[in-house]
Amino acid sequence: MEFRIDRSSGLPAYLQLVRQVREALRLGWLGPxxxxxxxxxxxxxxxxxxxxxxxxxxxxxxxxxxxxxQGSGTFIKAGLGSTDPEVMAALRTRLAEWVREARAAGLDTEDVDALVRSVLADEDGDQVTAGEGVAVR
Amino acid sequence: MEFRIDRSSGLPAYLQLVRQVREALRLGWLGPxxxxxxxxxxxxxxxxxxxxxxxxxxxxxxxxxxxxxQGSGTFIKAGLGSTDPEVMAALRTRLAEWVREARAAGLDTEDVDALVRSVLADEDGDQVTAGEGVAVR
Amino acid sequence: MEFRIDRSSGLPAYLQLVRQVREALRLGWLGPxxxxxxxxxxxxxxxxxxxxxxxxxxxxxxxxxxxxxQGSGTFIKAGLGSTDPEVMAALRTRLAEWVREARAAGLDTEDVDALVRSVLADEDGDQVTAGEGVAVR
Amino acid sequence: MEFRIDRSSGLPAYLQLVRQVREALRLGWLGPxxxxxxxxxxxxxxxxxxxxxxxxxxxxxxxxxxxxxQGSGTFIKAGLGSTDPEVMAALRTRLAEWVREARAAGLDTEDVDALVRSVLADEDGDQVTAGEGVAVR
DNA sequence: GTGGTCTAGACCACC
DNA sequence: GTGGTCTAGACCACT
Known part of the structure; x- marks a missing residue:
């Protein structure tokens, strides 16, 4: 596993590390x-x-x-997202298609991000994991 | 416009505000x-x-x-590469469908988030706007 | 580098700091x-x-x-269109001569300042960097 | 007399007005x-x-x-810089020449400003009227 | 010990 | 009432 730290994101470095491990678990890249x-x-x-x-x-x-x-390293103890890898892969493929479309329509990464966060926030007032949501009256 | 601050996200409050304004601009909720x-x-x-x-x-x-x-408020001066609202709406609809599917498959918000970030990171090594990315060898 | 803050100038202290760093960059006192x-x-x-x-x-x-x-300090990242130090030094010398003359003629610092600003403003309606300009009809 | 207010200079608007009147007095544009x-x-x-x-x-x-x-306006009561207008004009001409040289050497307004402030600050620790001075050890 | 975030509150400039 | 500056002090993130 390879970590990527973005010093300019505002998110503390140690939280970026934690988050990346959690994401790898969710995606099944890492397991017990x-x-x-x-x-x-x-x-x-x-x-x-x-x-x-x-x-x-x-x-x-x-x-x-x-x-x-002690002496041998740090090991994954528990899994996180226990979704079937095949289902996961299928969802991923469809998402990737959607992203391609969005790109084709001229959206950049920040646009895509904004849309995703907005849609997640819309789901009946659910919390967006990364932190916020926007509502305009 | 209504702001939502999540104190537990680790992202500084003032950056959450900045981000939400930027997102509102991107989505066309706010304009000059x-x-x-x-x-x-x-x-x-x-x-x-x-x-x-x-x-x-x-x-x-x-x-x-x-x-x-001073004395009158803070006003939007410039837009932020706004895409055609109709195209945006269409993309949004399709994204929402995908999210529904993901939910049905049992993914929670953190799973969805991880998937999105992972897909965006995959696009030829592009940077994810929120800060990090995960790569597993 | 040493900062000097003049509380009576009306210019906010933080802007005086910003300005002094910029000036040091312009004059070549500071570099990347x-x-x-x-x-x-x-x-x-x-x-x-x-x-x-x-x-x-x-x-x-x-x-x-x-x-x-974080943890180590704040560093200059970029220069600011730095002119050849020798040319700068020559210009500086000539300016200093002019100031001596002005002093000899009885001008105080505020007079000198007013003259400089006025000459800069005269150059085809150019903006004076510090903020204003005077034009009398 | 025409006032020019620069909202982005940081200097309060009313001080810009005051300053411009004082400058006009110093330069002899306005008199009792x-x-x-x-x-x-x-x-x-x-x-x-x-x-x-x-x-x-x-x-x-x-x-x-x-x-x-009351009822008739606001009038200049006292002069400020009582320097001989001819001397002033001569100084001004020589300054303008220097500025032309500086421009020719590629300096922009901010560069010129920095140089002037630096030279004024150098005069044995004299205060620069606009507020600061820079010294690098 | 370095930069950075946040709070609380006083006071200023402007409309 | 609007934005803006400054202070003081607590606590966090990072080297």
Whole structure:
């Protein structure tokens, strides 16, 4: 697994790490027993400080998703999204098609993002996971 | 326009405000000449501090999207690459269908979010606007 | 770099800071890679509040001139159309001569300032950077 | 006399008005007995609010430069820079030459401004009237 | 110890 | 009443 930290996003680095592990679990890229990259590894590849990585891993451990084993690494303990991989793949394919259409219509990534967040917010006042929703009267 | 602040998202409140204005512009909910809610209004409705709102509005002003007029309010100055509303609506409808399917398959909001981010990240290494991306080897 | 804040000038302190950094860039006193004084440093030396300094640095960052790195400081990211230092020095010398003359003729600083602004304003209706201009019919 | 207000300069509008009157006095454009434009006039031409103009005129009156005569207008009471007009003109000409040179060397207005402020600041620690000075160690 | 967010409250400038 | 500046101080994120 490879982490990508965007220093300009405003989201704290350690939360970006936590989030990326959770997403990998949801998507089935990671599962119980898998080993997370070592702290040293993440430091080398992403440039963040070791304490930042430790903080992220600690947080994951506290939420029960991960288990640190002294001397051997950090391992996934529990899964997250237990959706059937095939169903997931099918949904993904259809989503990708939609994105292609959107691109063709001239939308850039931020447009797409805005639309997605807006649609999710519309579902009867549901919370959008990333944080907000917009409503205009 | 109504703002929603999610204190648990990790994203700074003022950036949530900035983002929501930008999204409203992208979606065509707001356009040049429109007035943003007054600082005091936002304070009353969202509970954040006045300085936080001021900071958000100031960043919007510096980026050229908005113009503050002392004594009268803050106004939209420029649009943000707005796509044809009809095309937008069509895309939105199709997206909403997809989301319904995803829901039916048991995905929760965080799953949907992960999928979207993953698909956007896949498009030839493009950056995801919200900040990160996940790549698994 | 050392900042000087004049509380009686009417110009907001944070703008004085922004301006002084810009001027230092223009004059070649500062260049890419250089580190600005820490926020705490400026606070200690100039007496303004930390938030005021932060605000100035943030504006510089948004305008792309500077980059803040948490834990290590704020650094110059880009130059500002720097003219050849020798040419600059020559112009400076000649200007200094002119100022000496003006002083000898009895002009005080405010007179000199008024003259400069007036000459700059005269150049085909160009805008004076500091804000105003005077035209008498 | 014509006022020019720059809303983006950061300097309060009423101070811009005050400053412009003072400059006109310094440069000899205005002298004792001259009448300032009426408040109504300034409002019409510059777009600022009447109270803002009144505040500026009041401030000028408090500093003894101007005198308001009920029903007839506001008049210059005292001069400021009493430098010989011919000397002033000569200095102005030489300054204009210098500015032309600077322009030819590629400096823009902000560069020129920075140089001037820097030279004025250098005169043995003298205060620059507009507010600041920059010193780099 | 570095930058950054947020709050609370005072006071200013402008309409 | 509108936006804007500044202060003071608490707490967070990162090196």
């Amino acid at each position: 027993g898998d080993r997370l990259p070592t702290v040293r590894d993440v430091v080398a590849r992403s440039g963040v400080n070791a304490n930042t990585v430790l903080k992220a891993y600690r947080e994951l451990e506290l939420s029960g998703l991960v288990e640190a084993r | 000449g429109d007035r943003l809610p007054t600082v005091r209004d936002v304070v009353a409705r969202s509970g954040v501090n006045a300085n936080t709102v001021l900071k958000a509005y100031r960043e919007l002003e510096l980026s050229g999207l908005v113009e503050a007029r | 890679g250089d580190r600005l004084p820490t926020v705490r440093d400026v606070v200690a030396r100039s007496g303004v509040n930390a938030n005021t300094v932060l605000k100035a640095y943030r504006e510089l960052e948004l305008s792309g001139l500077v980059e803040a790195r | 007995g001259d009448r300032l434009p009426t408040v109504r006039d300034v409002v019409a031409r510059s777009g600022v609010n009447a109270n803002t103009v009144l505040k500026a005129y009041r401030e000028l009156e408090l500093s003894g430069l101007v005198e308001a005569r």
